Amino acid sequence: MTVKTLAEAQEVCPTTTRRLLTEGALLVDVREPNEVATLALDVGSVVNIPLSQFEQRWSELPRDRELVLVCETGARSLKATYFLQYQGFERVANMGGGLVKWMTKGFPVKGQRHEPAAASSSSCCGSADAASAPCCDSAAANTASCCATSSSAAPCCATSEADVPCCTPAAGGASAQACC
Amino acid sequence: MDIKVLGTGCANCKNTIALIDQVAQAKGVAVQLEKVEDIRAIMGYGVMSTPGVVINGKVVHAGGVPSRDKIEQWLSA
Numbered sequence: 001m002t003v004k005t006l007a008e009a010q011e012v013c014p015t016t017t018r019r020l021l022t023e024g025a026l027l028v029d030v031r032e033p034n035e036v037a038t039l040a041l042d043v044g045s046v047v048n049i050p051l052s053q054f055e056q057r058w059s060e061l062p063r064d065r066e067l068v069l070v071c072e073t074g075a076r077s078l079k080a081t082y083f084l085q086y087q088g089f090e091r092v093a094n095m096g097g098g099l100v101k102w103m104t105k106g107f108p109v110k111g112q113r114h115e116p117a118a119a120s121s122s123s124c125c126g127s128a129d130a131a132s133a134p135c136c137d138s139a140a141a142n143t144a145s146c147c148a149t150s151s152s153a154a155p156c157c158a159t160s161e162a163d164v165p166c167c168t169p170a171a172g173g174a175s176a177q178a179c180c
Numbered sequence: 181m182d183i184k185v186l187g188t189g190c191a192n193c194k195n196t197i198a199l200i201d202q203v204a205q206a207k208g209v210a211v212q213l214e215k216v217e218d219i220r221a222i223m224g225y226g227v228m229s230t231p232g233v234v235i236n237g238k239v240v241h242a243g244g245v246p247s248r249d250k251i252e253q254w255l256s257a
Contacts, residue, residue, distance in 0.1 A: 001226040001239040008220065055228045082223030 009081045010093040014102040017068050017095050021045055025066035030054060030080045031099075041070065041099065042108035051076045058087060066091045074098040181211045181255070186222045186232035186242075193231040195245050200233070203251045211255070 012020065021027060027046040029036060036048050049057045051071070058080075061067060067089065069077035074096045081094040095102070103109060183200060187193025197215060204211040216222055216234075225234060229243030235254055 003237060004224050004226070006220055006224050051228075079219055079223065079228070082220055083226070083228055086223055086226045 004086055006082055006085045009078060009085065011074075011096040012068060012093045013096060014105045014107055017070075017102075018043075018107065020066055020068055020093075023066070025068050026062065027095075028061065028067055028069045028077075028080070030069060030071050030077050035072065037111070039099065039109055039111040041102060042110045049080075051080060054080055054083060058084060061089070063089060063091075066093070068093050068095050070095040070098055070102075072098050073100055181209065182214075182236050183211050183254075184214045184216050184234040186216045186225060186227050186234065187230040188219060188222070189217055190230065192245050196231040196233065199245065199248065200251055203248060204255055207252065207255050209255045 017025075017027070021043055025045065027041060027043055029041065029046055029048045030051045031048070032050045032052060033048065040046075047061075049060065061084070067084065069081045069084075069092065071077040071080075074094060075098075077098060078094045081092050084092045097104075099109070185193060185197045185200065187196070193215070197213060200211070201213060204213075222230065222232065225232060225239050227239060227242045231241075231245065232239060232243075233241040233246060233254075240254060241250070
């Protein structure tokens with residue numbers, strides 16, 4: 001493998017991403033299939049190439065279209081963005097903040113939306129208390145992203161069924177991890 | 181011998197560095213060991229799976245902790 005000095009990746013926000021999509025860009029979601037099945041961006045031009053398959057499948061992507069890479073928070077997609085730059089793609093950008101930021105903007109998604117409440121975020125994301133279920137016992141950085149995603153009235157860590165995808169104990173470790 | 185370990189700070193990356201250091205000391209080989217944690221720099225080697233190992237500018241390994249045998253071969257070369 002040749003060593004290359006890569007230019008700093010272009011970062012775009014969800015608003016710019018939506019504009020680019022109307023101008024013909026293609027969104028590339030690098031999350032794993034189970035994540036996409038649970039919650040996906042509701043846009044027309046999107047393909048899913050999971051990061052775990054990216055090295056084998058990157059050549060499926062067109063070079064003649066602007067590509068915007070996206071994941072949950074923007075970290076995995078940044079890696080994929082640089083990988084495409086390494087492969088010679090010139091029109092690539094990373095959607096900073098990922099799906100989490102997309103949702104804070106109220107942009108359309110399909111599936112089980114994370115609906116933690118801004119009002120209850122102190123009980124969810126603050127120091128542990130009785131309401132701090134598995135979701136909220138995880139790392140501070142994770143809970144912050146979990147609990148900053150929406151302004152719904154549904155409490156993040158309550159035990160109601162509505163919160164299953166996010167933070168209920170019933171959601172289990174894997175789901176809670178994916179959420180948070 | 182210039183050795184770079186590519187990885188964003190995961191346990192496997194740290195274990196790889198420790199193992200290379202251990203083998204180098206055991207064999208009495210002088211190595212210059214460097215961690216590369218910046219994702220942009222890592223991707224500059226085209227390595228998606230970390231940890232990656234670069235010896236004298238050439239990628240010799242990507243993904244998972246390399247075996248002791250493999251490291252001994254690198255250091256014998």
